[in-house]
């Protein structure tokens with residue numbers, strides 16, 4: 001399949017000083033700013049060598065050779081719909097010049113032109129990682145204090161003529177309403193009546209919307225993509241620092257405007273599929289049914305820094321989590337029923353797909369067997385289990401290291417020579433004395449990276465007033481009697497903080 005992104009979309013990312021055709025692209029991008037930190041011209045960027053390379057590799061059907069590798073858009077099921085992606089943009093009431101550019105882009109794509117004649121149909125402007133809340137699941141949090149460059153003031157003025165025949169300009173972050181350059185750009189765009197035909201799309205957490213409705217009303221076409229993940233308590237447990245009361249009021253306000261004074265506004269919410277989300281799914285569905293707001297459910301993506309949240313929330317990847325929610329099936333079925341009754345069939349269908357997937361997964365029963373200790377190390381001996389360091393500049397200082405980057409860490413290794421427990425499962429119990437933990441001193445993240453001999457089969461956090469405990473259970477892949485090595489990474493929790501190795505590591509088994 002040839003993906004349409006390289007002929008359609010331009011992603012401008014000032015914090016990385018990078019321009020690509022897709023926010024998931026992980027190959028080289030062109031630089032957004034020139035050597036004197038001025039914005040490069042969009043026409044130059046759109047046909048820069050990096051952009052042309054993606055078009056060429058896509059045309060030659062060699063996506064795996066570069067930064068598109070692993071992208072779900074290459075699944076066969078998407079093959080037929082790719083050309084029609086362009087037609088979706090024509091559903092907006094677009095002008096003659098927008099229509100002409102869209103048709104040309106579609107033709108460039110159909111002909112697989114390396115040098116695009118059309119300009120981008122969509123721009124995505126990413127203003128930075130900064131945000132006013134700290135979502136537990138957010139794949140940006142680990143990068144927050146890294147920002148190479150930002151857009152200069154008056155960026156909108158510099159770009160506006162080049163944006164004029166696009167159909168949509170999306171603004172996101174971080175939180176675009178909390179980032180000064182994002183806010184300035186959006187305000188200038190909204191106030192510019194000569195650009196009324198270009199839709200502003202805002203991907204936002206909606207926590208600050210009530211402060212900006214006044215100037216937003218100047219813009220006739222806006223799409224609000226609001227990420228909420230859950231409602232009520234569920235919302236506040238995932239979106240730490242956000243208030244559901246505020247967000248709910250803002251969603252109702254926007255939906256009221258969509259149905260009244262602003263018929264060309266659109267409002268969609270999105271949620272990542274989590275254990276917490278499933279716990280609150282009936283309430284979520286009731287809110288959507290009552291307000292008529294449509295929602296999208298997305299799988300969680302894992303990156304360095306949020307693995308422990310993923311181990312505790314990603315039901316799709318780790319169905320073992322569902323054993324703590326015995327009525328999960330009832331909750332999902334109820335939510336699907338509420339959405340169906342409300343005529344929100346598409347939203348119900350997405351949830352049904354996840355429901356079917358989870359029902360087919362192997363959800364183990366909660367294990368009541370107390371594990372027994374096979375081996376244990378404590379204090380300075382913990383260091384003797386470390387077989388290597390990862391990241392640059394890690395200083396192992398007795399029982400801790402300073403995390404200069406999010407990729408800093410230590411790896412422990414345990415060898416088994418036909419000595420694995422009979423059930424092929426090993427439980428590593430890591431303990432930290434809470435007296436050692438502080439705002440600057442954080443327990444390492446316990447990460448089981450994909451490896452040949454074991455997969456992660458359970459991960460729990462617990463303990464008591466004195467001790468923090470992380471239980472990591474690994475299950476052997478293949479013959480348990482063959483020699484096996486289990487690797488566990490003890491990784492930086494946050495950049496610039498001290499990462500504490502555990503005070504004790506116990507190797508345990510639940511097998512009889």
Ligand SMILES: C[S@@+](CC[C@H](N)C(=O)[O-])C[C@H]1O[C@@H](n2cnc3c(N)ncnc32)[C@H](O)[C@@H]1O
Nearest residue numbers: 137138139173174175203204205227299300301
């Ligand atoms: C990081 S947010 C930034 C924009 C804005 N502040 C917001 O909350 O929507 C952009 C989108 O990324 C999604 N996202 C963040 N972390 C994710 C993860 N680990 N997996 C999947 N989607 C994630 C969010 O749900 C949101 O829809």
